[in-house]
Amino acid sequence: MALQSLDIARRSATTTPAPGARQTTEVAKLIDVSTCIGCKACQVACMEWNDLRDEVGNCVGVYDNPADLTDKTWTVMRFAEVEQGGRLEWLIRKDGCMHCADPGCLKACPAPGAIIQYANGIVDFHQENCIGCGYCVTGCPFNIPRISKEDSKAYKCSLCSDRVAVGQAPACVKTCPTGAIMFGSKEQMKEHADKRIRDLKSRGFANAGLYDPQGVGGTHVMYVLHHVDKPQLYSDLPKDPAISPLVSLWKGMAKPLASLALGAVALGSLFHYVMKGPNEVSKESEREAEKEESQ
């Protein structure tokens, strides 16, 4: 691979190791929910940089617009009005791909090279290899990938892998007017999050914390939340996301073992034939049948 920034760590439906001689720094995007004002500039920047123009939809009665992620809307602001400690809180979360260290989509994908995890942690869909089966949707613990109705390919946030590859921050980060979205090495982002969390705690948010769920090995998009103990408040951000046990069962060791078992049945038949011989009609049966016929 020419660009070190695009070194591959994992590739869907590939059973041999990826090139791993070069060490690449892990990156992360940090979204500080407490300083987001819900202006949606990031949504616009995402559309602009990635040349995505979703159909103009309708207002569904809340600020969420578009109402959900689509193949052409890779990030969306979700607005939640919740009561906490007798006060109304307006919690605004920028939803999109979390770029899991252990991505359920990549694990589920049957097409070699349709989903790539770069060594820097970004999980990217390579649509030219995608067959449109939707297994990634089945595998994702965050309900992120969307299959296009037009070309049947899967799409989601790329963390602007093209920008990151040449040392730029993702478009949403670049545009955020309050600095609520930050980008850098995962280490730096965690340090920055620590500062923000200390500040929030000093302001009375005792449960402020970093959302970097370990059930999926940590993520390369992290949130600073005022209530990290209750992520569900933020438009159903999952509390302990993990790849579903059903998906692990479906995509685990059982498959190579089952494949071997199929081979064993086929070979077993061959050797049965060779060692026991065919089950022929005996001479005796032939004689008896002929005798009975002429009776």
Next chain:
Amino acid sequence: MIRDPKDLQRYTPQERANHWVVGISFILLALSGLAFFHPAFYPLTYLFGGGTWARILHPYIGVFMAFFAVLMYLRFWRLNVMTKTDKEWLDRIGEMVDGNDHNMPEQGKYNGGQKAMFWALTVCVVLLTISGVLIWRAQFSPPIGLVRFGAVVHAVAGVVMIALIFVHVYAAIWTKGTIRAMWYGTVTRAWARQHHRAWYRETTGK
């Protein structure tokens, strides 16, 4: 075409055609399904014009096969009801596999093993059809939990059915004089007398 007027008719042309339609669809389903099952089999998608075509075609072939499998079920289920003799036959299946059929109880049109195969394949087709529809993203989007469950069921039932069909096909190859039943529809009297004595008596009156 009559090969030998004394041969016994085992299958009508309609029954044979139905069986081949299901058999050919099954082979196409197994090849395309295995391609998604494990990366080792992914090259099988080239038989269908690439991964995307395999993904598009598989479920349609599945629905097509399911339809003809139901027809076949309706033709044959009555003949596959298990009896006490069949259970006895199954108890002694080890001897049969060992190549010694002298002590096997007399069999009607189908032996216990064939009947067990019939019911196991029936269950597989039902499971594959239901779970296949659940995971058919291009057409449906059921709740995610059901899709995940369907994916597991489909993969398990798919492998089990492929293994069963290996056994089914091998049994036909192993037992000489059987495959022609699916080509011409007839078998020799000696074949019937040896393998399905009760059916032989019934059809010939001997």
